[in-house]
Each structure stands twice: as structure tokens, then as C-alpha cells.
Amino acid sequence: MQTTNDTLLSVRNLRISFFTDEGEVRAVDGISFSMKAGETLAVVGESGSGKSVTAMALTRLVPAPPARYVGGEIIFKGHDTLKMSGEELRKVRGAQISYIFQEPSTSLNPVFTIRSQVAEALELHRRDIGIVDAEVERLLALVGIRDARLRMSDYPHQLSGGMQQRVMIAMALACNPSLLVADEPTTALDVTIQAQIMELLKELKQKLGMAIMLITHNFSIVADIADNIAVMFRGKIVEYGPTQRVLRDPQHPYTKALLECIPRLGAHKDRLKTINHAEIEAALKR
Amino acid sequence: MALLEVKNLKVYFPIMGGVIRHKVGEVKAVDDVSFIVEAGETVGLVGESGSGKTTIGRAILRLLEPTDGQVVFDGQDITRMGDSELRPLRKQMQMVFQDPFGSLNPRMTIASIVGEALTIHFPQMSRAARRDRIAELLRRVGLKPEHMNRYPHEFSGGQRQRIGIARALAVEPKFIVCDEPVSALDVSVQAAIINLLQDLQEQFRLTYLFIAHDLAVVEHISDRVLVMTQGKIVEAASADEIYQRPQHAYTQKLIAAVPKAF
Amino acid sequence: MTDTAANPAALAAKPQTLWSTAWRQFRRNRLAVICLGIVAIYVGVFLYAESVYWFARLRDIVPSYKVADFAARNAHPSAAHWIGTDFAGRDNLAQLIQGVRIAFEIAFLTSAILIPLGFLLGALAGYFGRWVDNTIIWLYSVVDSVPSILSIISISYVVGRGMKGIVIGMGLVAWVGLCRLIRGEYLKHKQRAYVAAARALGAGHLTVMLRHIAPNVLHIIIIVFTLAFPRFILTEVILSYLGVGITGEPSWGVMINDAKQRLWLGVWWELGGATAAMFFLVLALNIVGDALRDALDPKLKTAESSKA
Numbered sequence: 001m002q003t004t005n006d007t008l009l010s011v012r013n014l015r016i017s018f019f020t021d022e023g024e025v026r027a028v029d030g031i032s033f034s035m036k037a038g039e040t041l042a043v044v045g046e047s048g049s050g051k052s053v054t055a056m057a058l059t060r061l062v063p064a065p066p067a068r069y070v071g072g073e074i075i076f077k078g079h080d081t082l083k084m085s086g087e088e089l090r091k092v093r094g095a096q097i098s099y100i101f102q103e104p105s106t107s108l109n110p111v112f113t114i115r116s117q118v119a120e121a122l123e124l125h126r127r128d129i130g131i132v133d134a135e136v137e138r139l140l141a142l143v144g145i146r147d148a149r150l151r152m153s154d155y156p157h158q159l160s161g162g163m164q165q166r167v168m169i170a171m172a173l174a175c176n177p178s179l180l181v182a183d184e185p186t187t188a189l190d191v192t193i194q195a196q197i198m199e200l201l202k203e204l205k206q207k208l209g210m211a212i213m214l215i216t217h218n219f220s221i222v223a224d225i226a227d228n229i230a231v232m233f234r235g236k237i238v239e240y241g242p243t244q245r246v247l248r249d250p251q252h253p254y255t256k257a258l259l260e261c262i263p264r265l266g267a268h269k270d271r272l273k274t275i276n277h278a279e280i281e282a283a284l285k286r
Numbered sequence: 287m288a289l290l291e292v293k294n295l296k297v298y299f300p301i302m303g304g305v306i307r308h309k310v311g312e313v314k315a316v317d318d319v320s321f322i323v324e325a326g327e328t329v330g331l332v333g334e335s336g337s338g339k340t341t342i343g344r345a346i347l348r349l350l351e352p353t354d355g356q357v358v359f360d361g362q363d364i365t366r367m368g369d370s371e372l373r374p375l376r377k378q379m380q381m382v383f384q385d386p387f388g389s390l391n392p393r394m395t396i397a398s399i400v401g402e403a404l405t406i407h408f409p410q411m412s413r414a415a416r417r418d419r420i421a422e423l424l425r426r427v428g429l430k431p432e433h434m435n436r437y438p439h440e441f442s443g444g445q446r447q448r449i450g451i452a453r454a455l456a457v458e459p460k461f462i463v464c465d466e467p468v469s470a471l472d473v474s475v476q477a478a479i480i481n482l483l484q485d486l487q488e489q490f491r492l493t494y495l496f497i498a499h500d501l502a503v504v505e506h507i508s509d510r511v512l513v514m515t516q517g518k519i520v521e522a523a524s525a526d527e528i529y530q531r532p533q534h535a536y537t538q539k540l541i542a543a544v545p546k547a548f
Numbered sequence: 549m550t551d552t553a554a555n556p557a558a559l560a561a562k563p564q565t566l567w568s569t570a571w572r573q574f575r576r577n578r579l580a581v582i583c584l585g586i587v588a589i590y591v592g593v594f595l596y597a598e599s600v601y602w603f604a605r606l607r608d609i610v611p612s613y614k615v616a617d618f619a620a621r622n623a624h625p626s627a628a629h630w631i632g633t634d635f636a637g638r639d640n641l642a643q644l645i646q647g648v649r650i651a652f653e654i655a656f657l658t659s660a661i662l663i664p665l666g667f668l669l670g671a672l673a674g675y676f677g678r679w680v681d682n683t684i685i686w687l688y689s690v691v692d693s694v695p696s697i698l699s700i701i702s703i704s705y706v707v708g709r710g711m712k713g714i715v716i717g718m719g720l721v722a723w724v725g726l727c728r729l730i731r732g733e734y735l736k737h738k739q740r741a742y743v744a745a746a747r748a749l750g751a752g753h754l755t756v757m758l759r760h761i762a763p764n765v766l767h768i769i770i771i772v773f774t775l776a777f778p779r780f781i782l783t784e785v786i787l788s789y790l791g792v793g794i795t796g797e798p799s800w801g802v803m804i805n806d807a808k809q810r811l812w813l814g815v816w817w818e819l820g821g822a823t824a825a826m827f828f829l830v831l832a833l834n835i836v837g838d839a840l841r842d843a844l845d846p847k848l849k850t851a852e853s854s855k856a
Contacts, residue, residue: 021572046472047443161335190334190499195543217473220545261477263502265544266529271484272477272506349744369752376750389741392566393763403749436563453745 008178008211009058010034014072016053016062027053027067029235037178040205040212042222042243045232046258051215054232055181058213059093060084077178095125098172102184104164108156114140114167115152121174139170142207144200162193169200176208183215194221201225219259223247231255234281254280287361288322289461289493290346295319295355297338297345315341317517318355325460328487328494330508330525332501332540337514339497340384343463346495347381348372359461377407380454384466386446390438396449397434400424403456423452426489427482444475451482461493468503480507501544505529513537570767573843580839583832590648590829597649613642613798622815631821634806640818643798644825650799651829654715654784655777661719662776663769666726671765673727674734675757684731688724696721700783701792710795714787718780726772733765767844774837778830785826800826 016028028050035041045051056062058074059081074081081092101107109117118136126135133152140148143166156164165185172180182201186194202225205212214222222229222243229246231239231254239252250256257280260273295316303310316338323329333339344350346357348364357365364375383389390399400420404411411419421431427448438446447467454462464483468476484507486492498504504511504525511528513521513536521534532538575581604611617637625632631640673684691699699721704713737743738761746756781800787793788801795802800822807819 046474191501192334192539192543195545198545218545223545258473261474263477263480263500263506265502265505265541265546267502267506269506271481274478274481275474277474344744347748349747373750376748381745381748383741383745385741389745391742391746391760391764394760395563402746402751406750437565439566440564450745453749457749 006037008035008037008039008077010073010075011054012073012075014054014057014074015070016050016057016067017070018067020066026235028057030072031230031232031235031237032072033230033237033240035179035211035213038205038209038211039228040214040226042214042216042226042229043232044216044219044222044229044258046217048234049232050235051232052183055099055183055213055215057082058179058181059097060089061093061099091125094121094172094177095175096177097179097181098175098177099181099183100165100168100172100185102187104161104168104188105156107168108164110156113153113155114159118152118167118171118174121171125175135174139174140167142173142204143167143170144196145170160193161189162196165189165193165197166200169197169204173204173208177210179211179213181213181215184217185214186221187216187218198225219247219262231258234284236284238284253283289325289360290323290495291356291358292322292342292346293320293356293358295342295345295357296353297341297350298353314517316345316352319514319517319519320355321512321519321522323461323493323495325493326491327509328496328507330504330511331495331497331514332499332504332511333514334499334540336516338517339499339514340465342514343381343465343495343497347379347463349381373406377457378459379461379463380457380459381463381465382447382450382454382467384469386443386450386470387438389450390446392438395435395437396420396424399438399449400434400452400456403453407457419456420452423455424449426455426486427452428478442475443471444479447471447475447479448482451479451486455486455490458490459492461495463495463497465497466499467496469498469500476503483507501540513540570843574839577839577842580836583835583839586828586832587836590832591652593645593648594652597645601646601649613638613646615639622810622813625817632815632817634803634818635810638798640803640821643803644800644821646798647800647803647822647825648829650711650794650797651781651784651826653711654718654799655780657711657715658718658722658780659773659776661716662723662726663773665719666723666772667730667765667769669723670727670730671734671757671762674731675738675753675761677735681731684727688727691721692724697783697786697790700787701790704787704792709792711797714784714793718783722776722779725776726769729768729772730765733768734761737761737764767840771837771841771844774833774840778833781826781830 011034012032014028014031015026018025018027031050031054033041043051043054053062053067057069058076060069062069069082072082076092076097081089084092115133115136118139119132122132122135136152137148140151145151145163145166151159156167159167185201186197189197198221201212204210205225212225214226216222226243228241229239229243230237231246231252233254239246239250239255246255247259250259254275257273257275261275263269263272296314296318297316298312298314300309301311301313302308319338319342321329331339331342341350345352348357348367352365355365356363359375359379362375364372367375397417397420400423401416404416404419420434424431424434429445429448429452438449441449467483468479471479480503483494487494494507496504496507505528508525511523511525512519513528513534515536521528521532521537523533528537529541532541600611600613615638617633619637620629620633621635621637623629623633623637629639629641631644634640634643669684669688673681700714700717703717703720707713707716734757743756743760746760751760784793784799785801785804788799789805791805793799793801803822804819807815807822811819
């Protein structure tokens with residue numbers, strides 16, 4: 001693991017388990033990876049892989065019962081977030097590390113206007129802003145919302161899914177975070193809107209130079225935007241490397257299988273390949 | 287004669303408003319749609335959210351009332367049939383639903399869920415015969431018959447979808463509307479379910495109307511594809527044609543938006 | 549067919565109904581389990597009291613709690629009378645025990661009216677909608693707009709005083725709460741895919757309403773019953789206090805009403821005993837009811853919650 005000066009995030013041997021009636025479920029089972037400033041990392045996996053838990057764990061957002069942070073470190077800008085106090089964590093959340101989630105319609109509060117929700121993000125972390133409205137307008141324009149001034153007084157239900165997601169991104173960017181964690185940001189959106197949002201993220205990445213951790217199950221959307229890919233399966237990282245290498249020359253059988261079972265436009269297959277999870281799991285144990 | 291003929295189908299939903307609630311407008315969910323489905327083929331219906339594709343599926347099965355137009359199934363006009371007339375026809379057309387978690391009654395065992403179809407349409411079947419049939423259906427979709435006494439929440443999403451498919455097959459239908467059957471599933475599970483649907487189609491000579499928003503999936507499984515947007519069908523062609531020579535601007539936009547990573 | 553076979557699931561040893569999951573969650577709440585024990589004790593007392601009552605009635609003898617002994621009236625608690633005697637020398641403890649009987653009888657009989665009425669009307673309103681819904685909403689709004697005590701008293705004047713009046717009166721008033729809840733649940737469940745699936749199979753409206761949706765709203769009835777029980781007890785006390793309640797049998801309301809008159813004599817144990825007996829049952833039921841609501845709340849396992 002390189003620890004050069006511009007290492008933004010370094011996760012070492014992270015282990016998180018859920019303790020339920022049926023016993024211990026190892027959601028994250030000893031993973032390590034790092035991100036440099038401005039880097040985009042895609043964490044790809046299916047459900048149960050632990051990718052969302054990893055993302056939430058960065059600022060201890062995983063509810064601690066029923067989960068437990070069993071071990072490991074998350075070093076963000078030199079400090080271990082797992083050992084931070086509540087106060088310190090609140091300063092990190094939203095300001096240094098911000099999140100956007102899958103369902104924008106449920107992440108936005110239906111009884112507040114767009115303006116007040118974006119403004120809240122500002123008020124929490126940037127008290128120095130003189131005129132909040134101007135900043136809100138700037139942020140909304142930044143994420144590609146036309147007529148930002150008019151749109152500010154709209155309520156979430158008056159916006160389409162794509163627009164709602166743009167508002168979420170604006171809220172996440174309000175405080176110039178160093179790391180933006182996007183957990184399946186386009187899964188709930190139509191494919192045309194998905195393309196637009198991914199374009200937007202690429203633009204913002206170039207303009208603002210922030211690091212992005214993109215959690216998804218969809219390999220296709222990461223090809224354009226990610227520098228590195230980490231493939232997760234049952235709580236472990238089974239493959240980790242530069243995007244093009246992982247996509248063109250996957251090493252791990254799971255990655256290979258996952259890439260092969262995706263139906264591709266124009267591929268003319270008779271049958272789709274499937275994955276035998278039990279086999280992969282058995283192979284992992286060896 | 288086509289198995290299913292949809293002629294000028296319109297499904298409009300009223301928008302109520304005002305102090306004395308009355309109709310102030312309409313949502314034209316399905317706006318003058320016509321197409322046919324021949325026996326044995328798979329017709330894919332692709333569109334984004336709000337295009338009306340799900341509404342069409344439900345209207346065909348008379349889970350919704352069409353506002354206008356005709357649905358002709360196997361030569362019979364079923365558009366305005368009453369419940370009792372429709373019941374025997376329900377043996378021939380079924381639906382597989384999108385939501386593996388909501389489409390199974392959480393308080394019923396798998397046996398009851400799959401067996402209900404048998405209770406309604408083959409009431410003279412003995413208990414033992416019914417159990418055997420349920421076991422057979424579960425085997426066909428790749429599940430273990432011993433699981434029939436379990437409850438839906440004990441299974442994964444992919445398994446629940448298989449149960450839904452078993453339920454649809456129980457009545458031995460000719461025609462199945464698959465309403466986004468794999469959208470809520472993991473990629474690897476999607477592949478398995480799609481393969482299953484294709485296998486079943488061969489074994490039982492089924493006809494599918496496959497509704498989805500994922501163009502790649504639709505193109506893979508369909509013989510012909512219908513592209514919908516805002517309640518209208520804008521293009522209809524064979525699966526190959528749609529991909530290689532899209533005519534309509536919207537189809538081209540859709541294809542362009544599909545991320546091609548590799 | 550290996551690639552189309554579903555991966556073998558790690559299923560638990562026995563089929564897990566949602567009820568068993570709920571029970572396990574309930575068990576985790578220590579306080580609730582203790583209160584359930586308290587309720588169970590009361591149930592035991594109820595059964596005993598019923599046997600005393602019927603034994604005496606069938607044999608046509610005076611039951612022990614009605615034995616008057618004027619020489620020993622207003623006696624202090626003693627070995628013979630653990631909570632003393634009332635103004636007629638009747639044993640207070642025996643009367644309290646009968647009070648348990650009456651409280652339970654009222655709860656069960658009232659529920660026998662309230663539950664079918666509330667459930668049926670709520671189900672019809674929620675499921676069919678439109679004019680059926682409008683009519684039922686109108687109906688319960690009207691019933692609900694009259695203060696319930698007044699309604700109950702009026703009904704009991706018509707039907708006859710005493711137990712019959714109270715039970716019918718409360719039943720005809722309390723169904724509204726259940727009806728609203730059931731209606732909401734039916735509205736919600738009607739949209740679910742499993743209902744569409746049942747309709748697609750050819751199930752008729754009644755089948756869907758009763759066989760498919762009803763089991764999913766059963767938990768509401770249980771919770772409503774548990775939380776309404778204490779309200780019935782308290783209503784009976786108020787009615788007896790107002791003089792329109794039970795006569796002839798020692799309900800807690802009657803006991804409290806009688807006992808208050810002797811408070812100035814320094815005779816507090818009768819009032820204290822009745823109040824305490826009532827208090828513990830009401831408290832236990834409320835706690836159990838809340839715990840039930842938490843445990844039975846069907847957190848339908850959604851895709852999100854089963855993904856890591």
C-alpha cells in the first residue's frame with residue numbers, strides 16, 4: 001500500500017459484522033484499499049458483497065447495533081475515522097466526505113423546498129457564506145439545473161428523478177468535499193438520465209478535482225469515469241486494479257464470470273452465462 | 287391468427303381536483319397503441335419510466351380497465367368481459383411481476399401461493415395430486431420441492447422470482463406477460479432467470495410479452511421489439527433491426543445512452 | 549439444469565412464519581415479557597372468578613363475595629379479610645376478584661362487537677373504494693363526532709342498563725378506531741403486486757379481501773384489542789361512577805364509587821385495593837400492547853434491508 005503524500009483515504013483490514021438471531025454475518029471481511037486525492041474508485045459487486053457497508057463505514061454511518069466495527073482502520077487525511085469522537089465525525093461528514101444515495105426521492109425531504117435543503121447543507125458547514133441564496137443558485141447551476149433561481153422554490157415532488165439526483169449532488173458538493181461517495185447513484189434512473197448524471201459527475205470531477213468513490217453493480221457505467229476498480233464478493237475484495245486492466249484482462253474467476261454474464265447489446269448469445277456462487281465461495285475459502 | 291391483438295388501446299387515468307372533486311384532466315398512460323403477438327414468439331416492449339409499458343401489460347390482463355380500444359386474445363374480444371366470463375381465460379394468460387418482494391403474499395406458504403391457481407381452476411384435483419403438481423412446478427423452476435412449506439421472506443430475490451414464475455405456470459398458460467421480471471435482481475441472478483424463461487418457453491411453447499427498460503436484456507430475449515415513449519409505440523422491428531438500424535430518433539437516443547464499457 | 553437451478557439457500561431448520569419472528573423480537577423486551585406474565589396471572593384470576601360465579605349461580609346459592617356480615621363491616625385488613633370488608637361486611641378481596649371477571653367479560657364481549665364491525669367495514673371501505681368508501685367514512689365520522697360517553701349512555705338507556713348496555717354501547721362506539729386502521733391497511737395492500745397476482749390468477753374480490761389481505765392485517769386487530777382493553781376498563785369505571793354502569797355485581801367501577809364515600813372515615817383500603825388491581829392490569833396491558841406493536845410491525849424485508 002503506497003502512502004504517498006497525496007493519499008486521501010487508506011482503508012486497512014476493515015472488518016464489520018452484523019450480529020443477528022442467526023449468528024454473525026461478516027458484511028466486510030478484511031478489506032484494504034487506498035485512494036489518492038482526485039482519484040475515482042469504483043467498488044463493484046452484487047448484493048451481499050459489502051460494498052454499501054464499506055461506503056457507509058467511512059464516516060461511521062452504519063448503525064452500530066446491529067453492526068459492529070470488528071477491526072481495521074479507516075485513515076482519512078491522516079486520522080482514523082473509526083476512532084473519532086462524535087464531534088469530529090460531524091465535521092467530516094458533509095464537509096470532507098459527502099454522500100449521494102440511490103433513491104433521490106426518499107433522500108429529499110418532501111416538505112421543504114430545494115432551496116432550504118441545499119441551504120441547510122451550507123449552514124451546517126460554511127457559516128462564512130454571506131448570502132446563502134446566491135450560493136444555492138450557483139450550486140444548482142453547477143449541477144446543470146437550468147433556471148436555478150426559479151427552481152429553488154420548488155418542492156422535491158415537482159422535479160423529475162434526474163433533477164432530484166442533481167439536487168442531491170448539489171447538496172453533497174455544497175461544502176467542497178474532498179471525497180464524494182456515490183452509492184448506486186443511477187440505479188433508480190432511466191438509462192438516458194443515467195447517462196446524463198454520469199456525464200455530470202465526470203464534469204464535476206474535472207472541474208473540482210474531488211475524489212469519487214462510486215458504488216455500483218453495473219460495470220458499464222464505471223468504464224468511462226473510474227481510475228481504479230475494486231470488485232467485492234461476500235465481504236472481500238477479490239480484484240483490484242486500474243479500470244482498463246480489470247475490464248480487459250480480469251484475473252479473478254468471479255470478475256470474469258461477472259463480466260461475462262452481463263447481457264450486451266448486439267452480442268447475439270443463445271444463453272447468458274451465469275455464476276455459480278457456491279463455487280466461488282468455496283474457492284475463496286481455500 | 288395472432289394469439290394476441292391489441293387495437294387502438296387507450297388507457298387514460300383521470301386527474302381529480304378542485305374543491306368538489308371532479309375530473310380536471312387526464313394522464314394518457316397508453317395513447318392509441320396497436321400491435322400483435324404471434325403464438326410462440328417473444329415480443330419485447332421497451333421504454334423508460336412513464337412510457338406506459340407496464341400499463342399495457344396490466345390492461346392486457348384486465349388488471350386495469352382500458353379506456354378505449356380492443357384487446358383480442360385467441361380470437362376473443364376480452365376488453366369488456368365480466369369477471370366470470372374472464373375467469374376461464376385467465377388460465378391461458380398470466381403475468382410475472384417485477385417486485386420479487388411484493389409479488390408474493392408474505393403470510394402464505396409457497397405451496398399456497400403456487401397452489402392457489404390450481405384451487406381456482408382445477409377444483410376437482412385431489413390434495414395429493416395438487417401437492418405433486420406443486421412439487422413438479424418447483425422443480426421445473428429450479429427450486430427444491432421440500433421448500434413448499436416455507437414462507438417468501440425465507441428466500442432470496444432470485445428464488446422468489448422463480449416462485450412467481452412457478453405460480454404463473456401452474457395454470458398452464460399459453461401467454462405470459464413478463465413485467466420487468468429481472469430489473470430488481472442482481473446481474474448474475476438476472477442471467478439465470480432469463481435463461482430459465484427461455485428454457486420454459488421451449489419446453490412449454492409459451493408466448494411472451496417481455497416488458498423491460500434494459501435494452502440489452504430485451505434485445506437478447508426478444509424476436510421483435512416495440513419501443514415506447516409517452517404512451518405511444520414509436521418503433522417496431524425485429525431485435526436485430528432495432529439495434530443495427532434504429533429508425534426513430536428516440537430509439538437512437540436510447541441506444542446511444544446504453545453505456546458500452548467494453 | 550445446473551445453471552438454471554437456484555443456488556441452495558441457507559434456510560433455517562424449520563419454516564419461519566412471520567409470527568415466530570415477531571415472537572422472538574417480543575421476547576427480547578424483558579419488561580414486556582414480565583407484563584405479559586402479569587396479564588397471564590389476571591387471566592388465571594378471571595377463570596377462577598368465573599368458576600365461582602357460575603358455581604354459585606348454577607347451584608342457586610349466595611356466592612362468597614356477596615355474603616354480608618354487618619357485624620364486621622368496614623373492617624380493617626386482617627387475616628380473615630385481606631383487604632378488609634365493605635359497608636355491608638362483604639369481603640373486599642373476593643369482590644376485587646369478581647371485578648377482574650367483570651373487566652374481562654366487558655373486554656371480550658365488547659370486542660365481540662367491535663372487532664367484526666370495525667374489520668368488515670374497514671375492509672370493505674379500503675378494498676372497494678369509491679361510493680362504498682364514502683358511505684363508510686360518512687358513517688364513522690358521524691359516530692365519531694358525538695362524545696363517546698354520551699353515545700354509550702344513550703345506547704345503554706335504549707338497550708337496558710348494566711352489562712348489556714355498557715357492552716353494546718362501547719362496541720357500537722369503539723369500532724371506529726379499528727375501522728380507520730383496517731381501511732388504511734387495505735388501501736395500502738390493494739396496491740401490492742401480490743394482490744394483482746391473485747386477481748390475475750382469477751381470484752374473486754371476496755377471496756382476495758379475506759384470504760389474501762386479511763392475514764396481513766391480523767396483527768393490527770391484536771394490537772388494537774390489547775390497547776383497547778384498558779380503555780374499556782376505564783370507561784366502565786367512569787360509567788359506574790356516573791351511576792349508569794353495572795349494578796348488582798362488584799365491578800371495579802362500582803367498588804370505587806362506593807368506596808369513595810367512606811374515604812373520609814379513614815377507610816382507604818377498599819378504594820386502594822380496587823384502584824391498585826385496575827392500575828396493574830391497565831399498565832401491563834399498555835406495555836404489552838406497545839411491545840406487540842413494535843414486534844408485529846411487518847418490516848417487510850425489502851431489497852435494501854437484505855443487501856449488505
